[in-house]
Amino acid sequence: MADDYWATKHPNGWQVKGAGNERATSVHRTQADAWSEAKSRARASGGEAxxxxxxxQIRERNTYGRDPRSTKG
Structure with missing residues (x-):
């Protein structure tokens, strides 16, 4: 099952949330740490970060597993 993960602002820094979850999966001091964790979780599940x-606003997006885009690159 492919899961999507979002790295977003949190009152205590930056959070990683699974798509559809109300609570944070993890909270991090920096945006870079949260982004790294979101990519790692998405890579493991074959989802998107x-x-x-x-x-x-969405700043960056990475797809892991089956990419729906049919062109290379």
Whole structure:
């Protein structure tokens, strides 16, 4: 089962949340640490990792497992 993970702002730093979860999976001091954890979890599940800016806009997105895009690159 592919799970998606989001690295978003949290009152105590940055959090990683699984898609559809209300609570944080983990909380980190820096955005870089949260992004690394989100990518690691998405890679393990074959899902996607999303990194957001402080305002909530998606800043970066990585797909692991089966990429729905049919073109190379």
């Amino acid at each position: 999303y990194l957001t800016k402080e305002n909530g």
